[in-house]
Every structure is written in C-alpha cells, then in structure tokens.
Amino acid sequence: MQLQDLIPAAAGTEAAGVDIAALAYDDRAVAPGTLFFCVRGFTRDGHDFAPAAVERGAAALVVDHALGLGVPEVVVGDVRAAMAPAAAALQGDPTAALDVVGITGTNGKTTTAYLVRSLLTAAGRQTGLLGTVQSVVGGVASPAIRTTPEAIDLQATFADMRDGGDVACVMEVSSHALELRRADAIHWAVAVFTNLTQDHLDFHPSMEAYFAAKQRLFTAGARAAVINVDDPYGRRLADADPDAVTYGIESADAVLRAEDVRFDLRGSSFRLGDTAFTLPLPGRFNVLNALAAIGAARALGIDDATIAAALPHAARVPGRFEPVEEGQPFAVLVDYAHTPDSLENVLTAARPLTAGRLISVFGCGGDRDRGKRPQMGEISARLADHTIVTSDNPRSEDPAAIIEEILRGIGDRSAVEAIEDRHAAIEAAVRAAGPGDVVVIAGKGHEQGQEFADGHKVPFDDATVARDALRQITEPASS
Ligand SMILES: CC(=O)N[C@H]1[C@@H](OP(=O)(O)OP(=O)(O)OC[C@H]2O[C@@H](n3ccc(=O)[nH]c3=O)[C@H](O)[C@@H]2O)O[C@H](CO)[C@@H](O)[C@@H]1O[C@H](C)C(=O)N[C@@H](C)C(=O)N[C@H](CCC(=O)O)C(=O)O
Ligand SMILES: Nc1ncnc2c1ncn2[C@@H]1O[C@H](COP(=O)(O)OP(=O)(O)OP(=O)(O)O)[C@@H](O)[C@H]1O
Numbered sequence: 092m093q094l095q096d097l098i099p100a101a102a103g104t105e106a107a108g109v110d111i112a113a114l115a116y117d118d119r120a121v122a123p124g125t126l127f128f129c130v131r132g133f134t135r136d137g138h139d140f141a142p143a144a145v146e147r148g149a150a151a152l153v154v155d156h157a158l159g160l161g162v163p164e165v166v167v168g169d170v171r172a173a174m175a176p177a178a179a180a181l182q183g184d185p186t187a188a189l190d191v192v193g194i195t196g197t198n199g200k201t202t203t204a205y206l207v208r209s210l211l212t213a214a215g216r217q218t219g220l221l222g223t224v225q226s227v228v229g230g231v232a233s234p235a236i237r238t239t240p241e242a243i244d245l246q247a248t249f250a251d252m253r254d255g256g257d258v259a260c261v262m263e264v265s266s267h268a269l270e271l272r273r274a275d276a277i278h279w280a281v282a283v284f285t286n287l288t289q290d291h292l293d294f295h296p297s298m299e300a301y302f303a304a305k306q307r308l309f310t311a312g313a314r315a316a317v318i319n320v321d322d323p324y325g326r327r328l329a330d331a332d333p334d335a336v337t338y339g340i341e342s343a344d345a346v347l348r349a350e351d352v353r354f355d356l357r358g359s360s361f362r363l364g365d366t367a368f369t370l371p372l373p374g375r376f377n378v379l380n381a382l383a384a385i386g387a388a389r390a391l392g393i394d395d396a397t398i399a400a401a402l403p404h405a406a407r408v409p410g411r412f413e414p415v416e417e418g419q420p421f422a423v424l425v426d427y428a429h430t431p432d433s434l435e436n437v438l439t440a441a442r443p444l445t446a447g448r449l450i451s452v453f454g455c456g457g458d459r460d461r462g463k464r465p466q467m468g469e470i471s472a473r474l475a476d477h478t479i480v481t482s483d484n485p486r487s488e489d490p491a492a493i494i495e496e497i498l499r500g501i502g503d504r505s506a507v508e509a510i511e512d513r514h515a516a517i518e519a520a521v522r523a524a525g526p527g528d529v530v531v532i533a534g535k536g537h538e539q540g541q542e543f544a545d546g547h548k549v550p551f552d553d554a555t556v557a558r559d560a561l562r563q564i565t566e567p568a569s570s
C-alpha cells in the first residue's frame with residue numbers, strides 16, 4: 092500500500108508513493124518494506140532507533156522532526172497518534188466488519204468482558220476477546236501480554252478476528268491505551284463504563300486526568316454507551332449523553348436497575364423489571380458487571396430471554412473471587428483486587444459469607460501508584476478480622492519498604508502481621524483458618540508469576556500455592 096494512503100500528511104511529499112508492506116514502532120520488529128514510527132517514549136526516544144531501523148530495511152520513517160537518514164520520511168506532530176489510523180488502513184479497516192464492544196473503568200473490565208462474550212456466544216455470534224487474562228481470536232485462545240496492545244498489534248489482531256470468522260469483538264480498553272492513542276481508529280458498536288476509583292496515579296497526573304482518558308472512549312462515536320450511574324464519574328458521563336443506557340443498583344433513575352440483589356458463595360441473583368437473572372459470580376459488584384453486560388448485549392439486539400438463559404452459564408474469569416477447595420472446613424478465595432475500591436468490595440462481599448473470621452492476605456505492586464498502599468492497609472485492617480500483609484509484584488522496589496507503606500495506613504496493628512514471602516503468607520493464612528472462616532488472597536488473581544527487580548519473574552500462582560497449603564492440612568500425614 093502507498094504511504095500516502097496510510098498517512099495523509101505524506102501526500103505531495105517524496106514519501107507519498109513509497110510502497111509499505113508492514114508497520115513497526117520498535118526497530119527490532121523492522122523488516123524490508125516496513126514503515127517505522129519513531130515514538131517519543133517515557134524512557135527512550137524512538138528517533139534514536141531510526142538508524143537501526145534503516146539498517147534493517149525500513150522503507151520510510153514517521154518522525155516529529157527531520158532526521159535525514161537517506162530514506163523517505165513523513166514529519167507529523169504526534170507520531171503515536173499517527174499509528175492507529177495507519178494500522179487500520181493497512182489492515183483494511185477491520186473493525187468496520189466487527190461489532191466492537193469496548194469496556195473501560197478502573198475495576199470490572201475483565202469480568203464484564205467475559206460476561207459480554209458469553210452472552211454474544213450464546214446468541215450464536217462468534218466473538219473475539221482482548222483483555223488482561225487472554226485473547227481469543229477466531230476461536231483460538233492465548234494468554235494476554237497486555238490489557239490493550241499498541242495500535243499496530245491491535246489492528247492486526249482485529250484483522251485476524253475478521254478473517255477467522257468473528258463477527259464481534261469484546262475488548263478491555265485501559266486508560267493507558269486511551270491516553271497513548273492505542274485505541275484510536277476503531278469503529279465502536281458499544282462503549283461501556285464500569286467505574287472510576289484510585290489507580291494508576293503513577294501514570295495519570297490526577298484523578299481528573301485519569302477520568303479525561305477514560306472519557307475519550309465516550310466521544311469516539313460509539314453507536315451505544317452503557318454507563319454505571321451509581322459511580323459519580325459515570326453520572327458525569329451520562330449527564331453528557333442523553334441517549335446513554337444507564338445502569339445501577341442504587342440509582343432509581345437508571346435504565347437498567349437491579350432489584351432484589353442477593354448472593355452467596357456460588358453466585359448472585361437479581362431482578363430487572365419482571366425478568367429474574369442469576370449469574371455464577373458472587374458479590375454486589377458482579378451484579379453491576381452483569382448489568383453492564385446486559386446493557387451491551389441488548390444494544391447489540393440480543394433479547395432478554397437469551398440473556399437470562401445464558402447468564403447462569405457465563406464463563407468465570409480465573410482469579411476473580413475464585414474458590415480453592417480441598418475439602419477444608421473454611422473458604423479460600425483468590426481475587427485480583429489490587430486497588431482500594433476492589434479490596435473494599437471483595438472484603439465487603441466476603442463478610443456476609445463468613446460465619447467465623449475473615450482473613451485477608453494482600454500486598455501492593457512495586458513501580459505502581461504508591462498512594463494506594465496505606466489506603467489498602469486501612470481497608471483490610473477495618474474490614475478483615477486478621478490481615479497478613481505480604482508482597483505482590485515488588486518489581487524494582489524493596490518489598491519490605493512497600494509493606495512498610497501499607498502498614499502506615501493502619502492505626503491499630505493488633506490483628507495485623509507482615510510476612511514478606513507471599514508463599515509463607517498464604518500458608519500462614521491457611522494454617523490460621525478454622526471452621527466457618529473465609530480467607531481472601533487478593534491482588535494477583537490469575538497471574539502466573541511474581542515479578543522482582545530487573546524484570547526477573549518467578550513462577551507463582553496464588554491458587555496453586557493455596558491448594559498445596561490446604562493439602563498439607565487436609566491430607567492425612569503419610570507414615
Ligand atoms: C506506560 C506505558 O504504557 N508505556 C508503554 C510505552 O513505553 P514508553 O513510551 O516508555 O516506550 P520507551 O521504552 O520509552 O520506547 C520508546 C519507543 O522506542 C522503541 N524502542 C525502544 C527500545 C529499542 O531497543 N528499540 C525501539 O525501537 C519502543 O518500542 C517505543 O516505541 O510504549 C511501549 C511500546 O509500546 C510499551 O511497551 C510501554 O508499556 C509498558 C511496558 C507498560 O508497562 N505498560 C503498562 C503500564 C500498560 O500499558 N498497562 C495497561 C493496563 C493497565 C491497567 O491495569 O488498567 C495495558 O493496557 O496493558
Ligand atoms: N464492578 C466492579 N466494581 C468494583 N470492583 C470490582 C468490580 N468488578 C470486579 N471488581 C474487583 O476488581 C478486581 C479486578 O476485576 P477485573 O479483573 O474484572 O477488573 P479490571 O478492570 O479488568 O482490572 P485490571 O485493570 O487490573 O485488568 C476483582 O478481582 C474484584 O475484586
């Protein structure tokens with residue numbers, strides 16, 4: 092394809108007619124015929140890699156200032172912003188052929204995405220999935236690397252979905268993706284907003300800036316918007332869009348308002364008007380996720396009977412309120428709560444299911460929003476009967492220092508202990524639990540590794556560690 096058909100700014104320049112076979116934002120992915128985008132990043136400047144890209148055969152460069160390396164170049168104001176439209180054009184605008192449902196919000200994106208996909212699949216529509224846990228493309232699942240990939244990778248995946256027989260795609264849209272223009276040039280069928288609470292303030296300068304990033308999804312021309320108006324930021328979005336499908340439990344004016352909300356360890360039920368719904372996910376917040384999914388499915392023309400029949404069989408997300416059962420007389424739940432709001436929600440949901448004591452095990456990720464740490468400490472100490480503070484993914488930080496920041500949020504530490512080694516912390520929790528207790532292991536959910544300094548990752552799975560610990564106490568000792 093000619094360069095001017097990918098980047099309008101190239102028209103009339105020496106670069107206009109250059110034939111482009113592929114796109115890349117990393118020089119290591121460049122092959123002959125590739126158009127290389129020199130992205131000014133947070134740690135590196137892609138322009139510095141242009142000579143290497145040329146060496147590897149780059150046919151042309153997209154730059155924000157002329158480099159004069161002997162290959163045609165297009166100068167644009169914002170190199171990142173040029174990537175998505177070019178990628179969509181190169182792939183033949185694949186989202187024009189897909190009903191794309193985009194889900195944004197601090198918590199609940201992955202869960203809601205799974206629910207929407209289950210509903211669309213039940214309605215006979217082959218649906219792709221993109222998100223934190225896995226991607227499903229043309230029916231083939233693979234583990235995800237990123238919640239929302241770079242535009243070049245994203246548009247190639249959409250093309251694979253289209254070519255693999257998918258008619259719809261459900262995707263999580265992270266605030267990073269919206270801010271960094273990864274999710275531009277997508278034809279949205281439905282945009283969903285779950286909620287906005289503190290997270291990622293290491294990346295966004297303020298909550299208002301974080302909200303502004305999320306807002307982009309709702310000004311991108313989606314055919315329908317589905318918005319949680321129990322959330323104050325959702326209320327602001329809905330106020331700006333009179334056609335929005337609003338949902339909530341507390342908001343009397345919500346288009347989709349759940350009533351008679353009930354849940355136990357196995358799942359939840361609620362009523363919408365005259366129709367009763369059940370789902371295999373416990374907790375009030377999962378009822379909100381179900382409302383979001385119902386709103387999206389309805390917007391795509393799926394009837395309530397199909398939805399109500401499918402919801403009880405919806406696919407569960409690994410590591411979200413996931414029970415680990417080895418015949419022990421108490422419950423162990425693995426959950427991905429890694430923000431103050433989600434930790435509060437998961438412990439609040441676990442409380443009425445707890446006959447004895449509620450035991451919480453959690454830590455906070457390194458190189459991420461530090462403001463969350465004392466808040467999560469306070470929440471756990473307030474809502475659980477016993478708290479074990481441990482490591483999450485320390486990344487480049489000192490795990491003991493992270494734990495200290497968590498503990499700073501806790502006044503009365505009489506029911507709090509710190510065990511830095513996550514393995515030992517989970518074992519201690521399981522050993523401390525008695526009949527009727529509930530142990531919540533929060534923060535890592537489905538994750539399969541623990542990340543230390545220099546990207547060093549060791550295999551680690553909360554559910555497996557908990558299962559092994561449970562076996563030690565439930566299996567009779569061998570003689
Ligand atoms: C904050 C953020 O999102 N950063 C992303 C961004 O990095 P950056 O701007 O710092 O890139 P950089 O390292 O400075 O490099 C600049 C350019 O030079 C290129 N380069 C770099 C080195 C080299 O040898 N050759 C080369 O060409 C890079 O590919 C890049 O295009 O662009 C890079 C290239 O695409 C991404 O890998 C990187 O994601 C990092 C790894 C990351 O951790 N992102 C996370 C925070 C993220 O996006 N998370 C959200 C989910 C969050 C949630 O839970 O909601 C997600 O959607 O996954
Ligand atoms: N609607 C919700 N409101 C608040 N908390 C929620 C909601 N849904 C799920 N949670 C909590 O947040 C955790 C993460 O849920 P989920 O993975 O669905 O969210 P996410 O938005 O995809 O998160 P991430 O951005 O980290 O991928 C869950 O384990 C649960 O504790």
Ligand SMILES: N[C@H](CCC[C@H](N)C(=O)O)C(=O)O
Pocket residue numbers: 429455456457459483484534535538
């Ligand atoms: N996508 C989120 C996941 C956080 C998960 C938690 N286990 C942590 O490492 O903080 C992030 O990168 O901030």
Ligand SMILES: [Mg+2]
Pocket residue numbers: 200201222223224238263
């Ligand atoms: Mg997610």
